[in-house]
Amino acid sequence: xxxxxxxxxxxxxxxxxxxxxxxxxxxxxxxxxxxxxxxxxxxxxxxxxxxxxxxxxxxxxxxxxxxxxxxxxxxxxxxxxxxxxxxxxxxxxxxxxxxxxxxxxxxxxxxxxxxxxxxxxxxxxxxxxxxxxxxxxxxxxxxxxxxxxxx
Numbered sequence: 714x715x716x717x718x719x720x721x722x723x724x725x726x727x728x729x730x731x732x733x734x735x736x737x738x739x740x741x742x743x744x745x746x747x748x749x750x751x752x753x754x755x756x757x758x759x760x761x762x763x764x765x766x767x768x769x770x771x772x773x774x775x776x777x778x779x780x781x782x783x784x785x786x787x788x789x790x791x792x793x794x795x796x797x798x799x800x801x802x803x804x805x806x807x808x809x810x811x812x813x814x815x816x817x818x819x820x821x822x823x824x825x826x827x828x829x830x831x832x833x834x835x836x837x838x839x840x841x842x843x844x845x846x847x848x849x850x851x852x853x854x855x856x857x858x859x860x861x862x863x864x
Contacts, residue, residue: 802853802856804851805851805856805859805860806826807826807827807828807832808824808826809860809863810828810832810836810851810859811824811825811826811832812824812863813859813860813861813862813863814832814835814836814839814859814862816862816863816864817839817859817862819835819836819838819839819842820832820835821835822835833849834849836849836850836851836855837849839855839858839859840855843855843858845858
């Protein structure tokens with residue numbers, strides 16, 4: 714009888730030990746997988762950051778020149794030439810837009826170079842006053858009227 718009890722105790726300890734070891738191994742595998750995933754994502758992030766840095770340097774070294782007929786939005790780095798007879802349009806900086814709007818009496822906020830809700834509303838108000846489409850985009854027509862308010 715005592716051998717039976719001892720055998721059962723030994724068997725229970727063995728089974729519990731195996732289960733604990735199996736659970737520990739599973740946790741170690743999960744941890745290793747997570748570590749590998751983090752390392753992969755860190756490498757991907759570094760590659761993306763290098764691409765962004767390269768694009769920033771490239772955009773700083775190339776002037777932005779645009780030709781177009783309307784106040785349609787245009788990406789800063791793109792060049793559009795539908796009609797060769799037109800004069801080149803240089804997209805104004807955000808500070809230039811804010812300063813011109815402030816000088817024209819439409820913008821009351823700080824000259825921070827950020828086109829936020831206050832600047833956007835000022836652009837639309839200016840466009841409405843000048844009989845332009847109030848879309849909040851500073852294109853050829855809007856800038857032609859707005860730049861008169863710069864010194």
